[in-house]
Amino acid sequence: xxxxPEVEVIRRDLxxxxxxxxxxxxxxxxxxxxxxxxxxxxxxxxxxxxxITKVDRRGKYLLMHLDSGRVLVMHLGMSGRIERTTGxxxxxxxxxxxxxxxxGGELRFIDMRQFGELFVAAEDGLDGVKExxxxxxxxxxxxxxxxxxxxxxxxxxxxxxxxxxxxxxxxGIGNIYSDEILWAAGLRHDxxxxxxxxxxxxxxxxxxxxxxxxxxxxxxxxxEDETYRNLYxxxxxxxxxxxxxxxxxxxxxxxxxxxxRERWGNRSTYFCRQCQV
DNA sequence: GTTTAACCCTGCACGC
DNA sequence: TGCGTGCAGGGTTAAA
Numbered sequence: 001x002x003x004x005p006e007v008e009v010i011r012r013d014l015x016x017x018x019x020x021x022x023x024x025x026x027x028x029x030x031x032x033x034x035x036x037x038x039x040x041x042x043x044x045x046x047x048x049x050x051x052i053t054k055v056d057r058r059g060k061y062l063l064m065h066l067d068s069g070r071v072l073v074m075h076l077g078m079s080g081r082i083e084r085t086t087g088x089x090x091x092x093x094x095x096x097x098x099x100x101x102x103x104g105g106e107l108r109f110i111d112m113r114q115f116g117e118l119f120v121a122a123e124d125g126l127d128g129v130k131e132x133x134x135x136x137x138x139x140x141x142x143x144x145x146x147x148x149x150x151x152x153x154x155x156x157x158x159x160x161x162x163x164x165x166x167x168x169x170x171x172g173i174g175n176i177y178s179d180e181i182l183w184a185a186g187l188r189h190d191x192x193x194x195x196x197x198x199x200x201x202x203x204x205x206x207x208x209x210x211x212x213x214x215x216x217x218x219x220x221x222x223x224e225d226e227t228y229r230n231l232y233x234x235x236x237x238x239x240x241x242x243x244x245x246x247x248x249x250x251x252x253x254x255x256x257x258x259x260x261r262e263r264w265g266n267r268s269t270y271f272c273r274q275c276q277v
Numbered sequence: 278g279t280t281t282a283a284c285c286c287t288g289c290a291c292g293c
Numbered sequence: 294t295g296c297g298t299g300c301a302g303g304g305t306t307a308a309a
Binding site: 111114158266 | 286
């Protein structure tokens with residue numbers, strides 16, 4: 001399930017591999033994936049003939065800028081991935097959109113659970129796009145300073161995990177990385193954000209930066225039964241370095257106390273009862 | 278302002 | 294072996 005590090009890995013791959021290429025043709029096999037558009041034609045016409053100039057990221061959204069003044073916006077949802085192929089490779093099940101380049105080769109959008117989506121928007125109207133307008137600052141961006149983080153955390157009465165995962169306040173963090181950040185900071189998921197000391201806020205800020213950077217460095221997380229891969233089909237390796245997520249019953253890497261799993265809302269949260277307070 | 282629950286969909290485990 | 298049922302999984306959003 002792609003979060004900031006996984007999406008950033010793909011962004012870097014796309015930036016390296018697709019900038020300067022011209023889109024020849026687009027095929028939509030499952031209209032649900034482009035559900036923001038009235039029909040397939042509106043989507044494919046907006047892309048055909050355009051050259052890719054830049055690949056950006058806003059939270060978990062990928063933004064592929066085009067020389068036509070438009071932007072192809074992509075969200076991977078829970079099981080989505082993008083594959084770069086020569087076009088000769090057989091088409092995998094759950095391939096919903098294919099973008100062909102005029103120089104040969106193509107991008108395939110593959111998504112088993114169909115929670116992902118693609119749409120095209122005008123570049124100068126991006127801030128008005130509902131899906132993007134609420135996305136907060138990027139936690140790895142230069143302007144996301146400790147002071148900014150401190151203000152977000154201490155001015156609200158939210159449980160830390162809710163706060164970390166809320167895209168309105170901090171962008172790009174999901175279930176896996178929130179558990180890892182809280183473990184690294186030694187803080188419980190259900191601590192009220194306004195109860196943190198300034199030292200704890202600083203610890204959480206540092207943990208957030210380090211965990212996300214490490215995630216990117218190790219190519220993101222690919223779980224056993226999940227489908228995350230980079231642009232070339234390579235799996236991530238950060239799952240081997242996880243300290244909390246998915247480690248129910250295994251000893252905490254700090255204090256040896258077994259990691260517990262709790263239902264939190266309608267999903268799992270993993271933490272150490274002993275050293276997260 | 279904050280929390281909760283439903284929804285989106287497929288694959289898989291399970292019981293019969 | 295085949296069928297039906299129930300549920301996991303995460304992000305978003307509407308409702309409480």
